Structure formats: C-alpha cells, structure tokens
Amino acid sequence: MDINQANPHISRYLIQNTIWWIEYARIDAIRQDTYPYADYDMMRQWNLEVMAEYPQFNIVGEVWTENAIGTSWWQKDSPLNENNTELKSVMDFTLMSMASDVFNDKSENGSLGRIYDHLAYDFVYADIKNVLRFLENHDTSRFLRAAPENLNAFKQGTAFLLTITGTPQFYYGYELLMNGSTRSPGGDGNVRLDVPGGWSGDAQNWFTPKGRSDMQNEAWNYMSTLLKWRQGNKVISDGRMKHFVPQNGVYVYERYLGDKNVMVFINGANKEVTIRMDRYAESIKGQSYGVDVVTKRNVRMELELKMAPKEVLVLDMKK
Secondary structure: OOOOOOOHHHHHHHHHHHHHHHHHHOOOEEEEOOHHHOOHHHHHHHHHHHHHHOOOOEEEEOOOOOOHHHHHOOOOOOOOOOOOOOOOEEEOHHHHHHHHHHHOOOOOOOOOHHHHHHHOOHHHOOOHHHEEEEOOOOOOOOOOOOOOOOOHHHHHHHHHHOOOOOEEEOOOOHHHOOOOOOOOOOHHHHHOOOOOOOOOOOOOOOOOHHHOOHHHHHHHHHHHHHHHHHOOOHHHHOOEEEEEEEEOOEEEEEEEEOOEEEEEEEEOOOOOEEEEHHHHHHHHOOOOEEEEOOOOOEEEOOOEEEEOOOOEEEEEEEO
8 A cells, every 4th residue: 555655744643653662663774665755855855864863773775777877866965966865875776687697607707797887887976885785585596507517606796795885795505605586486486495404393493504505505605714804904805906808807996094905816718817917016015915805825916827717816915
C-alpha cells in the first residue's frame, strides 16, 4: 500500500516515527529502499530532520541507476542538482552490475578496463567516501553464480572492494562462498538461503572451521586478514586514489594519505604477465619494496614485476 507522503500530517508522522525508532532501537543507519520512488520534498525534509537529531547517523538511499552521473545526482551537495536531496549516501549499482563478469572473466586478457572506466567517474560524487560499494545483495545474483573451482575471483573481488574509495558492503554468506543466480528456478530464493548450521541436529555447520570445506576456510581467512588490516587504516578510509589505465590485463592503483601509501596490483589476465614498474614511478616514489598484506611477503620494486594468472597484491609500501 502506498501512502501520500505529500500530506503534511503523514509526513510529520513518518519523520517523528523514524526518530522514535532510532532512539528506541539505537540503530546507527537506515537503508532506504527504492529511494527515488518516494515524494522528493518529503524525503529531503526527512533527511534534514533525522540528521539534525543524529549528526553521526547515516542514511543510504537505494538509487538503482546504471551510471555514476545518475547516481551522484541523488547524493547530498551534488553540484548537478539544484534542489539538494540532503541524502548522505548512495549505492553504486553500476559497479555491482559488472563486478561478477569482470572478476570471473576467463578470457585471455580479462576485462579490468571496465572497472577502470567506471572508477574514472568518481569525481562526479560530492562525497566519494559515502558511496556504498558492493558486489552483490539480496536483490541480485550472487557474485559467485556457481560453486567456484578456485578462489581467484573471490580474492580479487574482496581485495578490490576493501581497497578502493567508498564504503564497502558485503552480503551475508559471501565469506563462505555462497553462490546462486536469480535467473535460475527459484529466483530470489537462490540468493537468500540459510547459512547451514547453528541449530542442533544440523548435518552441516558453517559457523565453525571444522564444518567448512578447506576452500571456505581459505576464503574466510583471506577476507578476515584484509578486514583486520583495513580496520582503522586511514590510508584506505580517508586517503585519495590514483589509478592507471590497465595494461596487458593488469590494473594498478594507489591509495595515499600524507607520507603513507598502499599499492594494489590486480592481474585480470588468465596468464602470467610481466609489467614494467617505471610506468608507476609517480606512485612508487623511490620506495624499495612493499609488504603483501595477506602473505607478509616482501615484493621488491625492481624494473619488472612478474604476476601469476589472476594474482592480486595489496602492498604496504616501504622505503
């Protein structure tokens, strides 16, 4: 049932009701579904009054458009919109729509150029840090359409999402390699399944390492390592980003803040690739090596870097 949000009495009720629930339930944020369908002026006032009561609160609008410019129009303080929405955060559905195809690409040279082209439009957002970035959610097919044969796509997608600008979001079960497609029989039910375990008598229990497969535990540990490294890491949460046009299937970008920086190397090609490092001199800045966040391996910044097929490196750069 739709209600007339333009009616001042209904508008006042909805705003007061929201504030009451925030106070009662002590929640930190709201995801507002199908945001553009609601009454524009009422939603603007709703944002203003909620944020006036709770300045540290966050409201994420589900703005499902297929390009960055259209999405950015809905974000607070967008220079493209004369009538400010006051909506703090928006969702990057454009990235989600291409992520599975790109990171699961089995062609020889991959297609990471699509990711580069998309992120090249980050400048259109008024506040890139408050752009919600994700690989899947309850309305979409899983990032892994089927059970994976290896963790190449999972590791690249995870490392990418946790190192680019914006606010990362993971859908439940991603860390356990849950997979499925909304196009299969069962529709949305395929991507909203229960996580096995948690109840007495369950034949499987994915809530413990013993109940998971070796591949699931490797995925869990990989993601856990990156998340713990990212927590409190100002270079990633607050730093700027510089990226380079992919070459030979390899996408390279830098996150930097003050005198600290992190470099990410993603080989989208399904073959071994050797890249020349002088192309990235302005980001390397004379640093001699980087420490791989996951393996703790030192990677020397020499003339060339050899990358295995579908390899990803997240490097804390050192002098």
